Amino acid sequence: MNPIIAILKEHNISDSQIQSLFQTLTENPLMAMGVIGQLGIAPDKLQQLMAMVMQNPALIKEAVEELGLDFSQVEAAKSKLQQ
Numbered sequence: 001m002n003p004i005i006a007i008l009k010e011h012n013i014s015d016s017q018i019q020s021l022f023q024t025l026t027e028n029p030l031m032a033m034g035v036i037g038q039l040g041i042a043p044d045k046l047q048q049l050m051a052m053v054m055q056n057p058a059l060i061k062e063a064v065e066e067l068g069l070d071f072s073q074v075e076a077a078k079s080k081l082q083q
Helices: 003-010 015-027 029-038 043-055 058-066 071-082
Strands: none
Touching: 003 015, 003 043, 003 058, 015 029, 015 058, 015 071, 043 058, 058 071
């Protein structure tokens, strides 16, 4: 299991909430930050999660693919942010 998904599950985040979070991430990464904030993850665990993603951004791609979502949407959203 992807470590991002594992941490979310450790915090009793439901599968539907995880799916929704990553769906939001693929459509609008900035909104995903707000969704993460609403999940009620302890600040120290959230910091650990963010550090993990910063050190290994490929984890996001793995999680998106594990959930059956389209990673090309993440890339498209990322390019929009860079404009």
